[in-house]
Amino acid sequence: MRYSQLLLPTTKETPAEAEVVSHQLLLRGGFIRKLTSGVYTYLPLGFMAIQKVTEIVREEMNRAGAQEILMPMVQPGDLWQESGRWKKYGPELLRFQDRHSRDYCLGPTHEEVITDIARKELHSYRQLPVNLYQIQTKFRDEIRPRFGLMRGREFIMKDAYSFDADDAASELSYERMREAYYKIFERCGLDFRAVEADSGSIGGSFSHEFMVLAKTGEDTLVTCTACSYAANVEKAAIAPPEACCADIDTLPAMETVDTPGMKKVERVADFLGVSSCDVVKTMLYIADDQVVAALVRGDREVQSVKLKNILGVADVEPLPEEDVWKRVQLPVGYLGPVKMDLTIVADQEVMAMATCITGANVKGTHVKNVVPGRDFTPAHVGDIRQITEEDSCPVCRGTLQLTEGIEVGHIFKLGTGYSEAMEATYQDSEGNEKHFVMGCYGIGVSRVVAAAIEQNHDENGIIFPMPIAPFQVVILNLGLKDDAICEAAEKLYLELQAKGYDVLYDDRDERPGSKFKDADLIGIPLRVTIGKTYAKSGDVEIRHRQTGETVTMAYAETVAYLEKNIDQALV
RNA sequence: CGGGGCGUAGCGCAGCCUGGUUAGCGCGCCUGCCUUGGGAGCAGGAGGUCGUAGGUUCGAAUCCUACCGCCCCGACCA
Secondary structure, three states: OEHHHOOOOOOOOOOOOOOOHHHHHHHHOOOEEEEEOOEEEEOHHHHHHHHHHHHHHHHHHHHOOOEEOOOOOEEEHHHHHHHOHHHHOHHHOOEEEOOOOOEEEEOOOOHHHHHHHHHHHOOEHHHOOEEEEEEEEEEOOOOOOEOHHHEOOEEEEEEEEEEEOOHHHHHHHHHHHHHHHHHHHHHOOOOEEEEEEOOHHHOOOOEEEEEEEOOOOOEEEEEEOOOOOEEEOOOOOOOOOOOOOOOHHHOOOOEEEEOOOOOOHHHHHHHHOOOHHHEEEEEEEEEOOEEEEEEEEOOOOEOHHHHHHHHOOOOEEEOOHHHHHHHHOOOOOOOOOOOOOOEEEEEHHHHOOOOEEEEOOOOOEEEEEEOEOOOEOOOEEEOOEOOOOOOEOOOOOOEEEEEEEEEEEEEEEEEOHHHHHOOOEEEOOOOOEEEOEEEEEEEEHHHHHHHHHHHOEEOOEEOOOHHHOOOOEEEEEOOOOOHHHHHHHHHHHHHHHHOOOOEEEEOOOOOHHHHHHHHHHHOOOEEEEEOHHHHHHOEEEEEEOOOOOEEEEEHHHHHHHHHHHHHHHOO
16 A cells, blocks of 8 residues: 555644543554544554454454354344343443334344344254354443543444354353454464453353453453463452361450441551451442442452352442441441341451451441351351452462453353243254253454554554554655665565555655654554665665564565565464 | 533644633644655745524623533443
C-alpha cells in the first residue's frame, strides 16, 4: 500500500476523551474513529489489524474442526422469551420493535439462535459432535462503555457453540477449544494466562478465561511464580488452614470489653494489644434480598463472588452502611456473630482460630475469647475471602503474584440449560430423545487488538507483534527528489508485495521527521529507510520497532533479510 | 441510576467569574518561498449557527432555565 493513497489520519496530539493507552494510540494512529459512545468505525489500518486477528482465529477454529457460519444480528424476542433470558438479561440487551410492534433485540450473544438452528437441523447422534462459530459484530448496551475498543457497546466477537451427545463428549469439545485458544493467543504474540473463572450469567458448570497480562486490565488474577497455576481472584481457591488443635474445654469463657468509638478492626486490635488477625470482621451483604453476615479474619477481605457461590444465590452486594440500622437494627462497627439472628457465612480460616475478638452487637462493645463453633455456629463455612500474595499456591505451595489482566477469551461448559429450555434434542442410538450437551466459546476480536497494544507499546507508540501488525514492514523513502532513491524504494516495495508481504510504502512528500514519527506510532515491526545513506553508499537501514536495533546493509541483501525476519516472527 | 466535569474552527485549548468592537491561540489544512535523517522556518489564506431551544437585557460565547451529547468515578458486567 502506498501511504500517499491510504486514509491514515495520524495526530500529534492525544484526544482528550482517551484515558487508556490503547485508546489513545488507536486514535492517534488513525486506526479508529468514534461514531457515538462505545461505537467505533475501523479505518483502514484498524480494520487490517482486526483482519489479522480474525484470520488467525479462523485458521485455528477450522483446524479444531469447527465450521464457520454467520448468524443474524437482529433476533426475535420470542426466542429470548423461550430461553427465559428476555426477562433475565436486563437493560444490556437492546430491545426494539418492528413496524408490527413485534419484539426484537440486537444480539449480545447467540445461544438462542444457535440452539434454534440445532433443534431444527440436528436430529441424530450420528451428526454429532458439531461445533459452529461465527465472527460477527455484537451489541451490548453497556452501562458505561469506556477505554475505546476495550469495552465498547458494539464490538467484534468470535463465538462458537458445540453440541454433543453427552457430558464426556462435551468435555472433549471443550478441551479441543481450550487447545485451540492456546494456539490462537500464542500465534497473536500475546503474553496471556488461562485461568479458572466464575461462569457468570451465561451459566454452566465451569469455565476458563483467557487473560492478556497488562496493567490496565479490568480483572485481577493470581498466578503462581513456580508452576502454571493461574486463576481469577473471584475464584482462586485458598487451601484450608490447619485446624485448631486447642482443646475447647480448656479455652476461657467469653468476656465483654468496652471499646468506645472503635469501629475499625485496626483500632480495636491496637486498643486491646493484639493484631488484626486475632479479630474477626463481620460484614453484611444483601443476598437476593436477604441480609447475611460474612465472617473473615480482621486482616482479610471478603470476596463477594465466592460468597455468592457458597450461598447459591444470584446476586450478592454489600449492605450500605447507612442502611444497616434500618434493615437489621445492629450497630455498624460492633457487629459480631454471637447471638446473631442472620444467616452467617464464615471463612474457613475463622473456624480455625482458637479464640477471636468480635463485635458484641452493642455500640461501643466487643467480645473477647469468642470460640468459633462453641460461641456461634455459622450456617455455611467455606472459602469466602480474597486471596493475597501472602497465600501460597494451592497446587504447588509456591509464591503467588497478583496481576491485572484483560479478558480476551472465555470458554464455558453450558450443559443442557439451553437445550432443555428450548427443547433441542436428538435421538441416540437406542432411539431415545436426548438434550444436546452444549459448550460456548468466545473471543473478543476487537478487544484482542486493544489488549495487544496495552501490552506492547512505548512512549513513541504501538509495537505490534508481527502476526497481527497491519503491515509487516514499512519502507521510508527519504529522497523523493532523487531518482536513484525513488527507483530503489519502488523496486523494493513491488518485490516485497509480489512475495505476498504486507508492506506500507511511505512515498509521501513529508519531511523525514514526520515519517519516522508516524512509522513508530503505528507500530510496524520492521522499518526500511532508503535515503541519503543509499545515495552515498548504496546501503539501506533496517530498524526493528521492538528492540530499536538498527542494521545497515547493502540494498541487494534487503529482501532476504526481511523475508527471514518476517517469517521467523510468524509462528 | 447516583456523584463530578466538559461542550467555542478538523484536533487541543483560552475567553465566560465581572455581558459591550471584527470571538482568539497552538497543531492541522490551502498557496508560495525555503528546507529535507526524528513531527522545520517565513509570508499569505480558508475555515465558527460559541451543543440545542427558550428566557433576562438596549446588547449574550459570557447571566438564568430546560433539553441533548460526551468524558470521569461508583454501582453493574462476557
